[in-house]
Amino acid sequence: xxxxxxxxxxxxxxxxxxxxxxxxxxxxxxxxxxxxxxxxxxxxxxxxxxxxxxxxxxxxxxxxxxxxxxxxxxxxxxxxxxxxxxxxxxxxxxxxxxxxxxxxxxxxxxxxxxxxxxxxxxxxxxxxxxxxxxxxxxxxxxxxxxxxxxxxxxxxxxxxxxxxxxxxxxxxxxxxxxxxxxxxxxxxxxxxxxxxxxxxxxxxxxxxxxxxxxxxxxxxxxxxxxxxxxxxxxxxxxxxxxxxxxxxxxxxxxxxxxxxxxxxxxxxxxxxxxxxxxxxxxxxxxxxxxxxxxxxxxxxxxxxxxxxxxxxxxxxxxxxxxxxxxx
Amino acid sequence: xxxxxxxxxxxxxxxxxxxxxxxxxxxxxxxxxxxxxxxxxxxxxxxxxxxxxxxxxxxxxxxxxxxxxxxxxxxxxxxxxxxxxxxxxxxxxxxxxxxxxxxxxxxxxxxxxxxxxxxxxxxxxxxxxxxxxxxxxxxxxxxxxxxxxxxxxxxxxxxxxxxxxxxxxxxxxxxxxxxxxxxxxxxxxxxxxxxxxxxxxxxxxxxxxxxxxx
Numbered sequence: 001x002x003x004x005x006x007x008x009x010x011x012x013x014x015x016x017x018x019x020x021x022x023x024x025x026x027x028x029x030x031x032x033x034x035x036x037x038x039x040x041x042x043x044x045x046x047x048x049x050x051x052x053x054x055x056x057x058x059x060x061x062x063x064x065x066x067x068x069x070x071x072x073x074x075x076x077x078x079x080x081x082x083x084x085x086x087x088x089x090x091x092x093x094x095x096x097x098x099x100x101x102x103x104x105x106x107x108x109x110x111x112x113x114x115x116x117x118x119x120x121x122x123x124x125x126x127x128x129x130x131x132x133x134x135x136x137x138x139x140x141x142x143x144x145x146x147x148x149x150x151x152x153x154x155x156x157x158x159x160x161x162x163x164x165x166x167x168x169x170x171x172x173x174x175x176x177x178x179x180x181x182x183x184x185x186x187x188x189x190x191x192x193x194x195x196x197x198x199x200x201x202x203x204x205x206x207x208x209x210x211x212x213x214x215x216x217x218x219x220x221x222x223x224x225x226x227x228x229x230x231x232x233x234x235x236x237x238x239x240x241x242x243x244x245x246x247x248x249x250x251x252x253x254x255x256x257x258x259x260x261x262x263x264x265x266x267x268x269x270x271x272x273x274x275x276x277x278x279x280x281x282x283x284x285x286x287x288x289x290x291x292x293x294x295x296x297x298x299x300x301x302x303x304x305x306x307x308x309x310x311x312x313x314x315x316x317x318x319x320x321x322x323x324x325x326x327x
Numbered sequence: 328x329x330x331x332x333x334x335x336x337x338x339x340x341x342x343x344x345x346x347x348x349x350x351x352x353x354x355x356x357x358x359x360x361x362x363x364x365x366x367x368x369x370x371x372x373x374x375x376x377x378x379x380x381x382x383x384x385x386x387x388x389x390x391x392x393x394x395x396x397x398x399x400x401x402x403x404x405x406x407x408x409x410x411x412x413x414x415x416x417x418x419x420x421x422x423x424x425x426x427x428x429x430x431x432x433x434x435x436x437x438x439x440x441x442x443x444x445x446x447x448x449x450x451x452x453x454x455x456x457x458x459x460x461x462x463x464x465x466x467x468x469x470x471x472x473x474x475x476x477x478x479x480x481x482x483x484x485x486x487x488x489x490x491x492x493x494x495x496x497x498x499x500x501x502x503x504x505x506x507x508x509x510x511x512x513x514x515x516x517x518x519x520x521x522x523x524x525x526x527x528x529x530x531x532x533x534x535x536x537x538x539x540x541x
Contacts, residue, residue, distance in 0.1 A: 075365075076365075078365075079365035082364075082365060083364065083365035083366060093364070093365075093366070094364070146366055146369075278441065281442055281443070281444060281494070281495060282442060283434055283437065283438060283441075283442075285431075285434060286431050286434060288366060288368060288369070288427070290365050290366055300368065301427065301428065301429060301430060301431055303431075
């Protein structure tokens with residue numbers, strides 16, 4: 001486990017923030033701190049190994065959503081921010097947290113284009129201002145068959161998109177990730193056809209579950225999690241959630257998406273979580289849940305649910321569709 | 328070269344035995360300290376698999392190394408190395424079955440049939456079993472010439488093991504494919520080293536000579 005430098009926040013504030021987040025999670029964090037302390041010393045990492053389990057980043061207070069909770073044990077902040085797929089920073093799970101330090105998420109602006117009445121460049125502040133931030137706990141299922149439970153902070157995507165007044169020709173919404181080779185070492189390798197692109201059907205994008213996230217665990221998004229603005233679509237595999245978004249475009253035809261482009265037989269456009277449709281090289285019927293204090297070896301595999309457990313909310317979007325053909 | 332004394336061989340065996348146990352000790356330490364990262368099961372699987380493959384290739388390197396260096400007694404270490412390769416492969420499989428798949432046994436059959444990388448990986452382990460069982464002196468004596476034939480299976484096992492690794496790399500992950508390709512090149516080099524190059528060169532020279540004499 002990587003140790004990291006403590007941000008310039010008084011220790012007292014970190015503790016109170018954790019208590020604010022959730023008392024039980026804080027207590028679990030303490031339980032995790034002890035083994036981390038030992039291992040940190042054994043590896044010669046004297047610089048405050050205890051803090052590795054504690055959330056860091058600028059606090060981003062937001063009221064908890066009553067509607068969107070899962071009741072499941074949360075993934076630790078440390079796991080959610082040190083086990084990431086963000087190939088622009090490298091293909092290893094720990095590459096993003098190690099390599100994202102140089103990335104500058106401020107100032108930020110997003111270009112809105114395509115079939116909408118209101119288009120142009122908007123600063124992040126302008127995008128967020130009319131909306132109230134809220135904290136929602138979502139299941140996060142990676143196509144690689146592992147999953148997490150994460151409290152995101154953000155705004156409903158649909159409410160944000162509605163402000164641009166998409167026209168009747170806007171059938172899809174495409175999202176493009178920033179491309180900064182000087183700050184993102186992974187871009188030097190042609191792993192994917194950069195920049196990273198993802199897209200949703202317009203009704204998927206307008207669904208109340210779709211979230212534009214700016215934070216997690218009551219803090220601003222760390223760079224490795226897609227700062228400062230990312231997409232969260234909890235009933236789809238994680239790669240659908242474009243990170244560090246710089247462009248939102250309304251399309252009439254289905255846009256090209258990155259993983260679909262590189263391996264169309266493995267990654268469909270929809271990529272809804274579906275235990276009945278396997279990935280060609282691994283099963284999707286179950287998943288390894290990364291949650292709690294971490295380091296747990298047993299009792300971690302759980303059954304994957306259709307639409308990642310959000311079938312009651314989103315299954316109607318796909319009524320009459322063959323979900324095997326449209327995987 | 329004078330053959331080394333029996334005590335030298337015993338000392339060498341003890342050293343190799345301890346070295347082969349180090350990766351296991353390291354794994355056990357990381358389990359105890361909870362330093363395997365957020366997805367400890369995947370870390371355990373990858374590390375035990377790495378060592379099974381490495382030890383398999385080290386075992387396959389003994390014969391070429393022996394020819395190259397002329398140290399004939401290297402062969403006395405081969406059985407232990409091969410058995411350790413089998414040991415780590417078994418640990419690797421056990422982690423997958425008990426810790427990873429644990430409770431989802433019905434998934435096992437479909438995994439073996441549907442995933443080519445699991446199919447070849449399982450096959451590689453399965454083929455190692457008869458080799459481990461016939462590794463004793465008594466079995467060697469009983470099988471006689473057939474023992475050598477049976478143990479040529481290790482060449483196929485090596486290839487299956489490398490394929491098992493290569494096949495699970497994600498599409499488009501050109502960087503991730505680098506490591507399994509290194510193992511593949513080592514395997515191919517070790518196989519190439521077994522070909523009778525000197526005999527071929529001699530034959531080539533013989534076939535050239537009549538022409539030059541004409």
